[in-house]
Amino acid sequence: MELITEGLIQIAQTALVLALAPGLTGLVRWVKARLLRRRGTPILQVYSDFARLLRKKVVVAHNASWLFRLVPYLVFNAVWTAASLVPTFSTQLLFAPAADLIALIALLSSARFGLALGALDIGTSFGGLGASREMMIASLAEPAMLMIVFTVSLFAGTTHLPAVAEYMSQHQAFLQVSVLLAAIAMVIVSLAETARIPVDNPATHLELTMVHEAMVLEYSGRHLALIEAAGSLKLVLYLSLFCCLFVPWGIAHQAATPLDILAGLGIWVIKLAVGAVLLAVLETCLAKMRLFRLADLLGGGFLFGLLSVILMFVFGSL
């Protein structure tokens, strides 16, 4: 019986993250447009964009190898798997034993690796430029992420996400200064990883400073749809991961009734919406940073993470 419940919840989550991802991206775009006093495209526009892209024919460069065609599927699957592992509305997932922070980071890194390879494969200058920038950002963001993982695992005693969520919701984690620092670091890392504004501008592929868009410039049709979907999924993933680590209230735990799970679902959707609005406000307030100032921002994230680990060691016993 339990196996069936867990399986059903897992299937529901896997489907839900994919179904909600374009809506979330649409919501962020809509709020941003409204904040700039533009009318904004409807939130559901992103779904029709995906439908359009899926209908269109794929155009591939002459000198593209099999790798170029493989990459979109690889990236999409890695990110989708990662997104379905994070406990969003319930910790009773069938694949919960695999939901480990380190595994999650590995999945996302392999997606990034694939994307950079695909960008390099066709040999256009934008692809190489985007790939090298992406790798630079990744090499700065990853140490900060590791520090966050250290803090969380020192606090909760594990990197296993469902256990972390359970521990955090029971121990008033938000009162711990280390957790506060880790949360700030997490915001910085998430902005970098999801290619949002101070790091990269998701709204344009016409800038010389673009990073993610430069890498996917040559993709079209269903390949582009998969890559864009992976981008949207990543946004859902990072928002859910943030909620799971730092605001884990409402997630249904062991021995939850169906009502609890439904409530958890509602709370998760509300959390996502609030996160999307906050992200849009943040993006409107900030300007895109110069590429060489990113080291300061992400280095700041790393230092916050380091500080939180130090304080966790010093005051961990209190």
Next chain:
Amino acid sequence: MEFSDPKVQLQIAYLLGGSMVVVNFALLYQSRMSSVINAFAIHATILGLAVAWQANVQNAPNLYITAAIALVFKALALPAALHYVVRKLNVHRTVEMVFGTGLTMMAGVALVGLAVMIMQPVTQHSGALVTIDLIFAMAVLFLGVLMMITRRNAVTQVIGFMAMENGLILAAVGVHGMPLVVEISVALAVLVAFIVFGLFLFRIRERFYSLDVRYLDPDSRIPQ
């Protein structure tokens, strides 16, 4: 959540002190003058909250006055005055630093580590609340000094000085029963210092047409 639970009380004091350290890093990170001043206002606001919380925990109503002084003078009046000075004097709107942001922030983290290493053995027998309070106060103090020595512009050095002052007050309220006289004198000292610095800034500018303190060095080779 029970606010009378000593553990929760401890954690809230700890959170407020920690937030001050975090804002101090924000102070070090900012590269525009107006954001530095705003960050200082946040710094003072959190100090006010931390002092008010200590007043609540220690049951010392006179500390509420210190909190009010912090909130009214330091969080509202001083930042407004500094914004005025920056506008009036046409100070360079970017913060001029001696080292890059990254190096300064790294030095900051090292200083926080130093504060922990100094204060933990010293306060071993006086309870966790005092230990935490003094560690954070020491860290704020150190970061204020760091801010003063890594900035070229006199206005940012004044802000570093006042952030340091905030650290002193945080340290003072952490130990039981500091008499009110001392607090008021500290607050006045800050105001006096601010006035003195204000005059000083006007003077430097009148004399050198800039607020860059390098001009004060007789051996400096900056063309005037």
